[in-house]
Amino acid sequence: MKPLRLIVHRLRALFRKENLDAEMSEEMQAHLDLLTVDYQKRGLSAAEARSAARRAFGGVEQIKERARDQRGWMWLDHLARDVRHGWRMIAKAPLISAVIVVSLGIGVGVNVTIFSWISSLVFRPLPGIANVTRFHLIEPKTEAGNYPGASWLEYRDLRERLHSFDWLLAYKMLPLNLGELGQEERVYSQLVSGNYFSVLGLRPTLGRFFREDEAVQPGGAPVIVISHSFWQSHLAGAPDVIGRRLRLNDQQLTVIGVAPEGFLGTTTGLTFDLWAPATMAPVLLNGSRELETREARGYSLLGTLRAGVTTAQARGELVGAMREFAANYPSSNVGFSAELLPFWRAPRGAARLLLGALAALQSFLLLVLLVVCVNAANLLLARATVRRRELGVRLALGARPWQLLRLVLIESALLGAMASALGTLLAVWGTTALRVVSLPGGFPFKFQTDLDVVGLAFAAALGVGSAIVFGLAPALHAARTDSQLVLRTSVTAAARRGARSPLVAVEVALALFVLVVAAMFLRSFLETRTADTGFKPEGVLLAAYDLSNSGYDKATGIAMMDELLRRLRATPGIEAAAVASWVPLDFHSMPLGAFKLDGRARSDGGQDRAITYNVTPGYLDLMRIPLVAGRDFDALADKAHGPQAIVNEEFAKKFFEGRSPLGHRIEGFNASFEIVGVARNALYETFGEAPKPIMYFSLRDRFALIEQIHIRTNGAESALAPNLRRIVREINPVFALFDVRTLTEHVDKNLFFRKIPARIFAGLGPLILLLAAIGIYAMVAYSVAQRTMEIGVRLALGASTRRVVLQIVRESMRIVWFGLLPAWLVSVVAVLIRAKTDVLNAVILVGTPAILVCVAWLAAWLPARRAAKVDPMVALRAE
Amino acid sequence: MPKDEAAELLQGTLDLLILKALQHEPMHGFGISLRIRQMSDEVLQVEQGSLYPALYRLEERGWIKAEWGVSENNRRARFYELTAAGRKQLDTETAEWRRVSAAINLVLKGV
Secondary structure, eight states: OOHHHHHHHHHHHHHTHHHHHHHHHHHHHHHHHHHHHHHHHTTOOHHHHHHHHHHHHOOHHHHHHHHHHHHSOHHHHHHHHHHHHHHHHHHHSHHHHHHHHHHHHHHHHHHHHHHHHHHHHHHOSSTTOSOGGGEEEEEEEOTTSOOOOBOHHHHHHHHHHOOSEEEEEEEEEEEEEESSTTOOEEEEEEEEOTTHHHHHTOOOSEEOOOOGGGGTSTTOOOEEEEOHHHHHHHHTTOTTOTTOEEEETTEEEEEEEEOOTTOOOSSTTBOOSEEEEGGGHHHHTTTOOTTTOTTOOOBEEEEEEOTTOOHHHHHHHHHHHHHHHHHHOHHHHTTOEEEEEOGGGOSSSSHHHHHHHHHHHHHHHHHHHHHHHHHHHHHHHHHHHHTHHHHHHHHHTTOOHHHHHHHHHHHHHHHHHHHHHHHHHHHHHHHHHHHHOBOSSSOOBBOOOOOOHHHHHHHHHHHHHHHHHHHHHHHHHHHTOOHHHHHSSOOOHHHHHTTHHHHHHHHHHHHHHHHHHHHHHHHHHHHHHHOOOSSOOTTEEEEEEEOTTSOOOHHHHHHHHHHHHHHHHHSTTEEEEEEESOOSSOSSOOOEEEEEETTBOOTTSOOEEEEEEEEOTTHHHHTTOOEEEEOOOOOTTOOSSOOEEEEEHHHHHHHHTTSOOTTOEEEETTEEEEEEEEEOOOOOSSTTOOOOOEEEEETTTSOOSEEEEEEEESSOGGGGHHHHHHHHHHHOTTOOEEEEEEHHHHHHHHHHHHHHHHHHHHHHHHHHHHHHHHHHHHHHHHHHHHTHHHHHHHHHTTOOHHHHHHHHHHHHHHHHHHHHHHHHHHHHHHHHHHSOOOHHHHHHHHHHHHHHHHHHHHHHHHHHHHHHTSOHHHHHTOO | OHHHHHHHHTHHHHHHHHHHHTSSSOEEHHHHHHHHHHHTTTOOOOOHHHHHHHHHHHHHHTSEEEEEEEOTTSOEEEEEEEOHHHHHHHHHHHHHHHHHHHHHHHHHHOO
C-alpha cells in the first residue's frame, strides 16, 4: 500500500463527499434490488420480497455511515460539523456565552501579562543581546552574604587566572553630569572593559566600539559609545555624531560609536545612555583610585564558558582563585568567595526585587482564573438542563455517549479559544501600558515586558486548560444523559440539581478565599502608605549634587557646605537645612560598614557591621528624628572635638545590651569615633523591615562630594526650588544640582512596586464578587425554571408567594453556606498563622463573608421572586 | 452490538474471502456475498454492514478496482475487479492463512 496514494484517496473522499455519497447510495440500492429479486425467485411476493430484502440488508443509513467512516478522513468532516453546531449553541445563549468569554478573557489576560513580565525577566534579561544563557555572572561574595562587586584589579587577575572562561568582561554603573555649566543633566553610564561590546556580539549602528588598547592606560582614551535612544533623544539622530564631543563631568569625551537599537546595557531592568572605558574612571571621577586599589569594588563580571567546560568545573576554579586572592590580599579579600549566577539572580538591578513579588502575584491570579472557570462550569451546567431534550433525541437516534461528550467539549473548546484570543489582546494592551510607565525621579529603570512566543503559548495553554476545567462537568453530565428518562416529562428536582450544587459551593468557597486575600493585601498596602517612617517626610525638599571634579578638598569642601547651610537657613521660608549622603527608603540598599567597638575585636574573628550614614549636624532635627540620649554633632566648623558618631536605639540594644553607649568609641574607617548621642529608630531601607542598627557620622569627619541637600519648609516644598538654585549658584557657579524632588515623592517611589498589585487586587475584588453573584443567580434561575410546575401547584394550593420565595431562597443559601463555612474556617486559620490578630483583620474576616452572603441572598431572591409571580394556571400548563 | 465485534475479528479473513471471490471474474457487492456463501457451502454469510466497508478498504489499498456497469436486472451497479497487486496479495494471504491455520490445528490436536 502506498501511503501517498492513500492520502490522495482520502483527500478525494473528503472533498468529493456528496458525489461519493450519491454513488454509495446508488450502489447499495442496486444491491437491495438484487436481493429483492433473489427473494422473489424464492417465491415471495413483490412487496414481501422488498421488505424481506430490507430486513436482511440491515439499516441502510447505519451501513452507509460506517462505510463512509471507512472511506476517508471522515473524522475531519465530523469535527467541522461539531464545530458548526457548537458555534450555533453558543450563539443561542449570547448572554451566558458573553459572560463566560469576557470573564475568562480577563482572567487569562491578567495572568498572561504578569507571566510575560516574569518570562522576560528570566528569559530575556538583557534586550538586544542574543542567546543570553551562554553568559554567566561572576559575583564576589562576602561571608555575610553581600555582593559588593569586584575591583578592577581583581577583574584583571581573574581574566588571566580563569581558564574555564573564553572571555571575561567587566562593567559598572556610573552616573554622570552631562552638559554645559548651569544646564547639567544626569545621565547614566556604564564603565566597561575594552572587550565589552565584542564579547556581547554586538554591531555598532554607527562608528565603532572600543579597541582593547583603549582600556589599558588610565585616562588614555577619552572616548565613549552612546546608546541608540540617547542618540535619538539628545543628538536628534544626526548622522554626523561620530567625532562629536560631549561634556561629561566637566571632561570632553569623543563619541566614537552608537550602540545597536534596543541594547540597553547589561543590568537587568535598567537603561543606560552611554558606555566609557573603565580606564576613564580617574578622569571622570576626580581623584578616584579605583583602578589601583583592590578595596574599590562595584564591577560585575560576565563570562562565556569555554567549550566542554561545565558550570561545576568553572565554579570550582573560581572559588579556588578567590581563595588565593584572600590569602594574597587579606585587606581587601579576606573572607571573599564568588558565585556563578544566572542573570535573573543578579544582585544589582531590579530583577531580584521584582521576581519574588511577581511570583506571588501570579499565583494569586491563577487562583482568580480558577474561580472564573468554576463559574463558567456552573453557567454551562445550568444551561445543560435546558438542552437535555435535544441530547435525549440525539441519543435515541443512535448517537453514542462519547459523541455527546465530544459535542459539549468542542463547545467548551470554542469558548476557551475565544477567551484566549480576548486574553491575548488584553495582555498586549497590558504589556504595552506597562512599558510606557516610567518611574518617577531619575532612576534609569524601565519595564521590559514583551508579549512573545512564550507568552502566547501560555495564553493558549491557559485557554485550553480553562476549557477543560469548565467543560468537563457539563460534558460528563451530557454523556450520562439517560435518553428514556429525559424524553419523558418532569424529573425530580433533586436528581437534576445533583451536579450543580457542589460547583456553586466550590465557587463560593474560592470567591471568599480570593476576597479575603485581596482585602488583606489592600490593607497592608494602605497601611504601608501611612506607616510611621520614623521621620517626617512632609515639607522636605531634596536636591542632589556632585562636586567631584570641582576642585574642592576636604577643608574647602567643608567650608563650602557650612556656608551653603548658613545661607539656606537664613532664607525666609526655609525652616531647616542639612546635608546627608543618602535618602532613606531608596531603591539601593544602604552601605554597611565594618567596625570594632572600643578597639575590641570579636571573639569569633568576624566583623561587626552596621549601616553607615553621613550627615551634617541638624539633620536629625530636620527629619524630626528625636534623640533619646546625648546630643547632636558639633558644628561643621568646630575643631575642638574629635570624630563623633550617633547611633540608634537598635544599635544600642544590639551592641550594648541596654547599657548607655555614650562615651564609647567606634573604631573603623581609619579613625576612632566617640558616640555622643542615641537616636530613635526609623525606617531606612524598606517598609515593614525589622529595626536595623545604624551609625550616623558627621560629614565633618567623613567628608564626600556627592550628597543630598535636605531643606524643610512650612509651606510648599516646590516653591523653594528656585531659591535653592540661586543660593547654590552664588556659592559656586559650577555647582551641579539635579534630582530636585520632595521627600514625599521619594517615599512614594518606594511604594511604587506595591501599587501595581494593589490596583489589580482592587479591580479584581468586585469582579470576583460579581461572578459569584452571577453563578448563584444562574443556578437559582435555572433550577426555578425546572420547578415551574411544582411552584404552580404550591401556589394553587394556597401557599403565599412570600413563603414559596423564602423556601427557594433558603434552599439555595444552604448550598452557599456549604461552601462558605469551610473556606471561612481556612481563612481564619491562615490569618491567625500568617498575619497579626487585630481588630482590623477581625473586621475583614467577618465583613467579607457577610458581604458575600448578602450578595448571594440577593442573587437567589431575584429569580425566585420572579418565578413566584407567575400565574399558577400558566405554570401548571407549562410542561 | 456483539455482531459488530465478531465481524471486526474476522476483518482480515473477510478481505481474503473477497479477494478469492473475485479471482476469476469481476462482480458487484451482491454477487460477491452470494459467491462467498456458495463457495463456503452456505456456512459463511457476509453481512452488508461488513461487506461494503471492507470493499472500500480494499479499494483504497489498490487491491481491487471498481467500475460502473450494468447488473443482471438492468440496473447500474459497481463492479469490482482484482488488480495485479491484488492477485499478488491473494497469493500472499492464502499462504499465510494456510500456515497459521495449520499451526492452530497442531495446537488443538495436542494435549
